[in-house]
Amino acid sequence: MDMLYITGLHKRFGDKEVLNGLNLTVPEHSIFGFIGKNGAGKTTTMKAVLGLLKTDAGEIVVNGEKVVYGQTSTNRYIGYLPDVPEFYSFMTAPEYLRFCGEVTGMKKSENENRCRELLELVGLGDETHRIKGFSRGMKQRLGIAQALLNHPKLLILDEPTSALDPVGRKEILDILMAVREQTTVLFSTHILSDIERICTDVAFLNNGVVGVQGKLSEIKTKYRSKEYLVETEREADLLILQKTFPNMQQTGRNQLIFHESHYTIFDMLCFVTEKHISIVKIERTEPTLESLFMEVARK
Ligand SMILES: Nc1ncnc2c1ncn2[C@@H]1O[C@H](COP(=O)(O)OP(=O)(O)O)[C@@H](O)[C@H]1O
Numbered sequence: 001m002d003m004l005y006i007t008g009l010h011k012r013f014g015d016k017e018v019l020n021g022l023n024l025t026v027p028e029h030s031i032f033g034f035i036g037k038n039g040a041g042k043t044t045t046m047k048a049v050l051g052l053l054k055t056d057a058g059e060i061v062v063n064g065e066k067v068v069y070g071q072t073s074t075n076r077y078i079g080y081l082p083d084v085p086e087f088y089s090f091m092t093a094p095e096y097l098r099f100c101g102e103v104t105g106m107k108k109s110e111n112e113n114r115c116r117e118l119l120e121l122v123g124l125g126d127e128t129h130r131i132k133g134f135s136r137g138m139k140q141r142l143g144i145a146q147a148l149l150n151h152p153k154l155l156i157l158d159e160p161t162s163a164l165d166p167v168g169r170k171e172i173l174d175i176l177m178a179v180r181e182q183t184t185v186l187f188s189t190h191i192l193s194d195i196e197r198i199c200t201d202v203a204f205l206n207n208g209v210v211g212v213q214g215k216l217s218e219i220k221t222k223y224r225s226k227e228y229l230v231e232t233e234r235e236a237d238l239l240i241l242q243k244t245f246p247n248m249q250q251t252g253r254n255q256l257i258f259h260e261s262h263y264t265i266f267d268m269l270c271f272v273t274e275k276h277i278s279i280v281k282i283e284r285t286e287p288t289l290e291s292l293f294m295e296v297a298r299k
């Protein structure tokens, strides 16, 4: 089942059309990366999903239930971490989390257990300091614990890693991987390496619409490169190859690239076998997310 389904979403601020018929489908138990440059409309989309923003047209369905602006009934399925989370900084992490549980009406013993479990999960189990002394990464981790309190079916995080250093980012990404079995994770980012690291599915937001979306592996296959890379063990072999296959281009030390419109992989394999050329690797070059993103952004 799809946990989130958006069709034809439109939103304008004044005369600026930010969302221009956005369609998005987030499958259950995916880790979904919502990619777009600054100002693309990621936060706007998330706020619309939360029913916090009045949209101009379109439909949003969460866990099979339609989202209605101003009515937050679908939010019982959602845990949300905003881009800049705010806390009561005079409290400690356990105090704050317990307070949040109480506010939502959780039973005392259940609240205790849930808070302990979540603080453990986000690596704040032994943390006794007040939140005001927390690093950004610690605050983000506490925010994730808070968002998970009520066992959401959909966890929405707005750029959870953008302001963090590589260590802090890895900690967040590890937590998101760990919670995948319990929930569906949708997070926005412009950091492509984070997507590459953990996402099962992605969507590229550009010019108010989702340009490309789907399983990361399928997208990579679809936009599969038509180029092959050959790396030889000896430099001398490079020259032999280039002599026979003049349309190969050198791209690095002992590395050549050829396009399948010029030669087939079978030509190449036959030749290197026949001539006893020692090959370190021969592979189809993988499209990078960056090159995909650039392609989508050009449209
Ligand atoms: N309340 C608002 N009033 C006017 N313009 C807004 C408002 N919120 C967002 N915008 C504009 O909408 C565009 C998309 O913003 P946003 O959704 O925050 O982008 P992102 O989260 O992808 O960086 C930006 O150009 C931003 O300036």
Ligand SMILES: [Mg+2]
Residues within 6 Å of the ligand: 042, 043, 044, 083, 158, 159
């Ligand atoms: Mg934003």
